[in-house]
Amino acid sequence: MHEPQQPIHPSTAVVALGRPDPTEDAPLNPPITLSSTFVGAGAPEPGQRMYARMSNPTWDPLEEAVGALEGAELPGLSYASGMAAVAAVLELVPVGGTVAVPSTSYNGTIGLARRLAQAGRFVLREIDPTDLDATRMALSGAALVWLESPTNPLLEVLDLPALIAAAGEAGALVAVDNTFSTPLRQRPLALGADLVVHSATKFIAGHSDVLLGLVVAADAELRSRLHTDRTLRGAIPGPFECWLALRGLRTLALRLDRAEETAGVLAGRLSTAPGLRRVRYPGLPTDPGHELARAQLAGFGAMISIELASAERADAFVHALGLITPATSLGGVESLAERRRRQPSEPVQVPESLVRLSIGIEHVDDLWADIAQALSAAN
Ligand SMILES: Cc1ncc(COP(=O)(O)O)c(C=O)c1O
Structure with missing residues (x-):
């Protein structure tokens, strides 16, 4: 060769x-x-x-x-x-x-x-x-x-x-x-x-x-x-x-392209979903980090953080998820969700009601259906 x-x-x-x-x-x-x-x-x-x-x-x-x-x-x-x-x-x-x-x-x-x-x-x-x-x-x-x-x-x-x-x-x-x-x-x-x-x-x-x-x-x-x-x-x-x-x-590029595309769609839908205080995703034009992200990053990534109305609602949201697995960690082919402050070691700057979503490579419509039903159940 x-x-x-x-x-x-x-x-x-x-x-x-x-x-x-x-x-x-x-x-x-x-x-x-x-x-x-x-x-x-x-x-x-x-x-x-x-x-x-x-x-x-x-x-x-x-x-x-x-x-x-x-x-x-x-x-x-x-x-x-x-x-x-x-x-x-x-x-x-x-x-x-x-x-x-x-x-x-x-x-x-x-x-x-x-x-x-x-x-x-x-x-x-x-x-x-x-x-x-x-x-x-x-x-x-x-x-x-x-x-x-x-x-x-x-x-x-x-x-x-x-x-x-x-x-x-x-x-x-x-x-x-x-x-x-x-x-x-x-x-x-x-x-x-x-x-x-x-x-x-x-x-x-x-x-x-x-x-x-x-x-x-x-x-x-x-x-x-x-x-x-x-x-x-x-x-x-x-x-x-x-x-x-x-x-x-070997599949990082494929996985990331797919997860990132899905994360962009989900973040957009989440940004107009009822019952959320805030959606954090650098790809959202309204995100405080958006301009820096555009300048520095070749893509906005596959992580989204959402804030619900309270820690209780955030827990209810995570429990109501079906396809998305409640677990710590991120970056895998399967989507995961976690209310981060459930961990006592999490910095206090992280809101109690923040749920971190690691978007995997499942179909976007299935992920959205799961998120939407869990949001309804939590609110
Ligand atoms: C940004 C970041 N750095 C470092 C670590 C530590 O990595 P590991 O869990 O492989 O020890 C983690 C784990 O979640 C992480 O998210």
Whole structure:
């Protein structure tokens, strides 16, 4: 096979990247290597496999594919879960250093940052990154800034170019959690971010059957630090998880296109549905993040958050759903709904009555019929 003549589209890349060389009799898909150790007796050569906490051939194709999709020159690094990836990046902050994390970050991220700060590991400055001036001031002296956009579950769209530039002026590293957008909709490294983090559990793997995290670093020194740290801390993924995630990645473009189209239709219908206080979806022209989303994102995503009249009504809505499953998590082929504040760890900025909808790939009319009947039952 010859190299393609021109840069390939991301929707082709998800299919083509991370495959074995197409030599005679080679498998089309990378095999799963189930081995904790690799044969060898001498001093290891650079890059030589030795022990499966250091490297595993089944990680490589996924890490290469996601690194390339994010526009990095180096492969990504896979982790046992999204939170293991988040923890690995927070670990880059020097002891006693300062890290800026939005209060409305995914609850695990802000929860871990608070816990580490309480333990004296670093100083945490909680920021509201929608307030650019306040954020600029809070960045002074920070070693790392955490950004997530759109946010989970408020779906706020951050001004990433402005925030990344402000972090650059402050000399801080910038990590962007790109779980909601995936590299098919947003590539933070191209905007100047230093690190991209994914809960690959969500859209990348896409079938709600695996937990996995990924970090993509813009430069070799950062990647090398993360790699050594991963080896020593041991928060590595299993080979089967990486294989499943790569298999899921093959259909990411198709799944996302379909789910996003459906989410756009549903958000439009929800915006005129009775009994709702608010519909949050960056694709709605009335959404506060719409203009930024249009400028920054190649698509508005498959997540919608709705606010009902009260927490009780929100619970009644979720219970009345039939096709859409009440469950936490997101980004799978099946639609899920959750009143987020049922989780005690959810940030207080998230309204009690907010239900997060993760739109899957079912037919839009079936999803709308389910939502409409559940709204009637709840109101
Ligand atoms: C935006 C975001 N980041 C990180 C995580 C953590 O990922 P995981 O559940 O794979 O550990 C999640 C999980 O919901 C998430 O939504």
